[in-house]
Amino acid sequence: MSFVGYKCGICGEEFSPEEVRYRCEVCNGPLLVTYDFAGLAGKVTAEDFAARRPGLWKYRELLPVNPSTEPVSLGEGATPMYKAGTLGSSEGLSNLFIKDDGRNPTGAFKDRGTTVGMTVAVERGIHSVGTVSHGNMGTSVAAYAARAGRTCYLLVPENITTERLLYLSIYGAKVIQVVGRYDSLYDKSLSIAKKKDILFINCDNPFRIEGQKTMAFEIVEDLGWDVPNWVVAPASSGGMVSALYKGFLEFKELGIVTDVPRIAVVQPEDAQPIVSAFVNGTESVEPMEHESDTIVRSLGNPYPPSGNLVLKLLRELDGTAIAVSDEETTSAQRDLARMEGICVEPAGAIALAALRRLVKLGRIKRSEKVVLVASGFGFRDVGDADKLIDKPVTVDMKDLESIVAKS
C-alpha cells in the first residue's frame, strides 16, 4: 500500500497512517490521505487504468487500502458521462458534459466515499460505523454497512420526516434522533468515534474523500485522459469539491494530465456560506445563522467542515463560486429531464443553473469544455414537483385516437 500518512489540508501538518484520524491536532483542519508519489511514479499510467475492469476500485494504488483487501462494493463508480447534445446546443456550448453520479448504487456520489470508508473499517477490524446525516450520506453508509455486516449508527435531528426515515432505516441501521444543536453533532461524533472505536464516515472523513476523488479520475478518463476547462460542482460540506481537486492534482502529480481544471462551486442563495466567504473575500467560512429552507436539501450544511479548505483551493487554483435561486435550480432540473432524459434531485441540477449564470457573466466561455456534476438522482426527493410536471389529459377510450397526432 502506498498510503503513507495524513496531511492537514489547511496547515500542512503531517501525521502517521496507523491510526484512524479525522482532523488536524494543530489547527483542526480536515486531514487528507497522502501517498508515496515518488514510489508510484511510472508504475501507474493511463494505459494501465484504461485496461482494467470499470469501477472506482480500478484506481486502487491511489486508495488507502491494502492490495489484497476485498472491497465492500455495490458496484459504485464508472457512472455515465454524457455529452449534452440538446442542452449543449440550447446553451450554445459545443463541449458540455454531464457526469451523472446519481447512477451510483444508492443514488448519489456519496457511495464513492462510503465504499472506501467501509472497506477501511473491514480491513482494520472495526465492527461499528456511523455518520451524521439524514440525507443521501446516511442512506449510503447504511447500505454499505449492511453489505459489510457492520453495526451502523446514523445520527439525525429529531422529528425527521417519514420519507427520510424509510431510506435511512431500511438497511437496518440504528437511527438515533438527537435532541440538541444538530450542528454540534459532527464534533460530538468524532469524540464518540475515538472513545468507542467506531468509524464515522462523515462528510469529509479522509477515507471518504479518497473515494470521492475518483470522480475526478473518471472525468479525466471519460474525456480521453484529458481535463476539461471547467468543472461546475455543488458544495455543502465542501467534501466533494476538496475531493475533486485532490483527484485532479494527483493525476497531475503522476503525469497523467498536465493541468488541473478550474472548479466553479455552486450553492443555493439561501445556504451559501462558502460562496459568501469567497465573494466577500473573508479569510474563513462563517457559520450560517439561519435555518435554510432551500429546496436544495442536500446542500444545507450551515457550517461546512471542509469550507475553509475549499476556499483556499478556489483561491489558489483560480476557481470561482456562485449562488443561484431555487427557481433557477428547478428550471435546470426541468431541462435536464426534458432535454437529456436525466431525473435529478435539486442538488443534481444546481450546476446547470450556475453554468447559465457564469456564461452570462463571461466567466465561462461558450468555447470552453465544461463538465457539470449531477450529484444525485431525483427518485427519492425531486424537490418542487409541481413546477416540474404538466397536468395529464383525460380522454374517453373512443376519442383516444383523435387526440394522438400522426408521427
Next chain:
Amino acid sequence: MSFVGYKCGICGEEFSPEEVRYRCEVCNGPLLVTYDFAGLAGKVTAEDFAARRPGLWKYRELLPVNPSTEPVSLGEGATPMYKAGTLGSSEGLSNLFIKDDGRNPTGAFKDRGTTVGMTVAVERGIHSVGTVSHGNMGTSVAAYAARAGRTCYLLVPENITTERLLYLSIYGAKVIQVVGRYDSLYDKSLSIAKKKDILFINCDNPFRIEGQKTMAFEIVEDLGWDVPNWVVAPASSGGMVSALYKGFLEFKELGIVTDVPRIAVVQPEDAQPIVSAFVNGTESVEPMEHESDTIVRSLGNPYPPSGNLVLKLLRELDGTAIAVSDEETTSAQRDLARMEGICVEPAGAIALAALRRLVKLGRIKRSEKVVLVASGFGFRDVGDADKLIDKPVTVDMKDLESIVAKS
C-alpha cells in the same frame, strides 16, 4: 445487420423485417426478431464480447439495428451481479447470485428494452413513440424519448396517483388518462401505432424483447461464460421471461454456452395468471377476473400478452412457476436490504421469496447455482414501508454517548 425477420413465438409463422411489426397475423402471438445465425457463426465469440466496453450495446450483432446507428443511450445494462454471501449462507446456498437490474438508468430492467426500441425509432425516422404503462415502463420510455427528442404518449388509467404521475411526467411525455377498460388499451395502442406511425414500445414489443434478452447475455458473462442451473424471475406481461429464454437460446445457438438454464417464474398470489395456467396444466393463460391489490404493483398484468409464450417455454425447457404471498415478498425485501445492502421494490424481491419456497419443495437443490433477478430498485415505490423499518430512537445530546456501544 443480421436482423432478418420476425417469427411468431407461438405458431412459428415468419414475417419480413422491413415493417415495424408487433403480433402474428395468423395466431396473434407475440413476434420475435430473428437473425442470420448461420452468417454469425464464428463471427461473434465470448472473447470478442469480453473485450468490448461494458453495456448492452456490446452485443450489437444480436440487436436489430444497423452497425452504424448511434444508440439512444443513458448508460443501460452492465448492471452488477453480486454473489450473495450473507444471504446465501442463511439460505444454505453457496452459489447464490443476485442480478441487480434496478441499477439501470430509470431504476428497472425496462431500460434495456427501451434503449433498443428508441434506437429503432430513430433509425427508422419515427418521430413519436408511446407505451401503455403507469409504472416503470412508462417512466423508462418517457426518459429515453426525451433523450432522443421524440414525442412520447403514455396511455394510463384514469386517476393515477400523484407519485406515479410525477415520474411519468417529469421527462415531458404526454400522459393520457384513458377512461375505459385498461386491459383493452394494449390492442388499442397497436391499432393507433399502425394508423399514426407511432412506435409503441409496449411490454412485449419485439424490439423491447431484444434489449431485455441482454440480461441473459450478461448473466452468462458475469458467471465467466457459463449458465446457472436456475434463474428465478418475476413475470407480469411475460416479456422479461420470454426475453431471458431468447437470450440463453441464442448464446447456445452460437456455441457460447452449451446449455440453457431452467427458469422459475414467480407471481404474487393475488395476480398469478401465468402460474395458475402452468400449475393447472391449462393450454393457455386465462385473463384475471378480479382487480389485484397485491403490493407487488409492477406485477399486476391481468392478461399477460406474452403469457402463452412463457407457458410454452416453461413446458418445453423444464422450467417451473410458483406464486408467493405479499408477506413473503416483504420479508424477502427486508432481508435483501439488511443482509446485502440492496433496496428493491417488491417485484425486485419476489424472486427470493420464490427461491425459499422452491428450496423447501426440493425443486431447487441447495447445491445448485441460482441467479435471482432483482428487476427494479425500491427508491420510487418500496411497497409496505411500515413492515420494512424499525422505529428510530430519540435521545438527548448529553446521553448520546451512553447509548452507543463499543465497537
